[in-house]
Amino acid sequence: MPNAMPSMPAAMPATKNAPVAAHPAMPVAAAPNSGKVVQILQAGGYTYAEVESGGRKVWIAGSPIQVKAGDIVQWGDYSIMQNFNSKTLNRTFDEILFVNAWGPAGAAPTPVAPHGKPPVK
Numbered sequence: 001m002p003n004a005m006p007s008m009p010a011a012m013p014a015t016k017n018a019p020v021a022a023h024p025a026m027p028v029a030a031a032p033n034s035g036k037v038v039q040i041l042q043a044g045g046y047t048y049a050e051v052e053s054g055g056r057k058v059w060i061a062g063s064p065i066q067v068k069a070g071d072i073v074q075w076g077d078y079s080i081m082q083n084f085n086s087k088t089l090n091r092t093f094d095e096i097l098f099v100n101a102w103g104p105a106g107a108a109p110t111p112v113a114p115h116g117k118p119p120v121k
Contacts (some may be wrong), residue, residue: 034074034105037067044088048096049073062099063110075102076109 013109035053037111048061060075067073078097085092101109 033076034072037069037071037073039069040067043086048086050088057096057097059093059098060102061096062102063112065103065110067104072105073102074105074109075099077101 012098022093030091033053035058038050038052038057040047040049042064045064046061047064047067048059049067050057050059060073060078062075065073075097076099078099081093081095081096081098083092099112103109
C-alpha cells in the first residue's frame with residue numbers, strides 16, 4: 001500500500017531501550033510514504049515533524065523544509081533510530097525516522113545532504 005506506513009522489518013531488533021550507539025540505524029527501502037503533519041520543530045539544521053500515517057503517529061527528521069501542521073508530506077527511504085537524543089532540542093525520541101528526501105506532497109522532495117562516513121570494517 002503506497003501511502004501506508006510500512007511496519008518494522010522482521011530483522012529489526014524489537015528493543016526500544018537499547019542505546020543508539022549499540023544499534024546503528026538500519027536503512028529501510030520503502031515506497032513513497034505520506035502523512036499529515038501534526039507538529040513541526042526546527043533545530044540543528046533539521047526539520048522534525050510528527051506525522052500521522054495510517055492511524056499511527058511517527059516522528060520524522062530530514063533536511064529543513066517549509067511545512068506547517070495540517071500539511072501532507074511524503075518521504076522515501078529512511079533509517080529508524082530508537083531512543084534518539086537530540087541535544088539541540090533537549091529531547092529524546094522513542095523512535096524517529098531519518099529520511100533521505102522528503103517534502104510537501106506533490107512537490108519535488110528535498111534531499112538530505114550526506115554527512116559522516118560509513119564505519120571502516
